[in-house]
Amino acid sequence: MPDRERLLSGRTAVVTGAARGLGRAIAEELASRGVDVALLGLEGEALARVATGLPTASRSWAVDITDGDALARVAQDVHRLMGPVSIVVANAGVAEAGPFLDSDPDSWRRVIEVNLIGSAVTARSFLPYLLDARGHYLQIASTASIGAVPMMSAYCASKAGVESFTHSLRAEMAHSGVTVGIAYLHWIDTDMIRDADRYTVMRKVRNLMPRPARAISSAEHMARRVVTSVERRAPSVYVPGWLRSGQLIRGVLPGAITRVSRRKLTHSRYAATGLLGAGGRAARGATVMDAGRTADPR
Template sequence: MDRVLDGKVVLVTGASSGIGEATALALSAAGAKVAAGARRTDRLAGLVERAAGEVLALELDVTDEGSCRDAVSAAAGHFGGLDVLVNNAGIMLTGPIPGADTSEWARMVHTNLLGAMYTTHAALPHLLERGGTLVQISSTSGRTASAGGGVYAATKFGVNGFSEALRQEVTAQGVRVVVIEPGMVDTELADHITDPVTRAAARDMMKSIRTLRPEDVANAVLYAVSQPGHVAVNEILLRPTDQVV
């Protein structure tokens, strides 16, 4: 692979599995110095071993604003700056709204939305200094809400709205804001669903179509962040060919 990101420093959240792990590996292979943040730090050891270049493993809980600031500071301090932030950490606890366990709503809002906001806010001084790039891993659910996914969709609609407002605020200073909206990806997200009917439906759907792979989303991230500085790829929507909505 061409080392199109030589000299760039990247922080990826939620890097212990799935899209985050694949993105960290892809950007490392492209020459970036990568800080990989996650709660499950034990899983980051394998990522560090498999990466093409230097990867700094960081304990990061995006629901804790202090943890976000510490991770950004550690990444920038270790590598001498920060050029790219990939906000990938997220959870998908879908299920019907009536009778829902509202503590799961709070977990999704704190992780998917506030977590992305906290990490973005901490990283912005570095991105502004270096004309960097912010990548938000959103979802097709940030465009179209569906029954059983109301609160998850609300968090992703929130990410999209926050990102567009931020883009308008910082684009004149050279910071690019990218929103990537994948459809169904073969990751462990569906396994975290606690509602048995919704979990079974998600698993059945994943078996019935050719899902995206984490590497497909990582390639979209790489494409966006490797464009020349005057090119801003603000939005990428990618679905499995077989996915209808």
């Protein structure tokens, strides 16, 4: 077995938003390296299908990660049924786009609830177990954490929030043996992005970016980089690598983005999208589908 596979083999990880897209790819990559995975999300049947297809003793729980009481119960179940949790990947996220004034207030709020509040609830629920295991917590962030763009106010606000939350949590946990990482990721080939490309506003936002910044990476490629960062207990990972340079110029980004937007964007031409993709549709109802069901370990 290659050395990198031995690093994580036999451990238990939790991945939120694991029914599809990046979350599913991260769960599959972890399992390929010998990790038992607890898959969490709203879509019970989809989660169960992913769990039963993994090569390790993995299970799934249908749960709304913004529900603190429900997630605390799931954390207890994971510990009881799967043993000590040493890895948590806070991946669950949703997005919408369009002019802020035309956005649906409930959809806008739901983006903040899932992306920011849900990440904090995830940390609150699983950190006691990570403390026992001296484990690693990884927060999935975004290019939007570094530079906010127009027409995506809820998503950018939520991802800026999770960046600050992660940095604060890392400093708070530094004495405890728990390491805290953040993944800055760019466009990923998921159903959310494919759905977004159906809307003029999202195609416009992407086309206003420099050509290298328009590229879309596969979820599998992102997952490999993310899981390698977990192996290394890295404080940060940037995919693609050039995103790291954004930290050096983030002070000038708001002014530059505003100048481009003034020339290129006319808000009256664009409609709000609502929550995007299958994950967005599940989050829109804020209802757990097939709640309480788990996938039997293989």
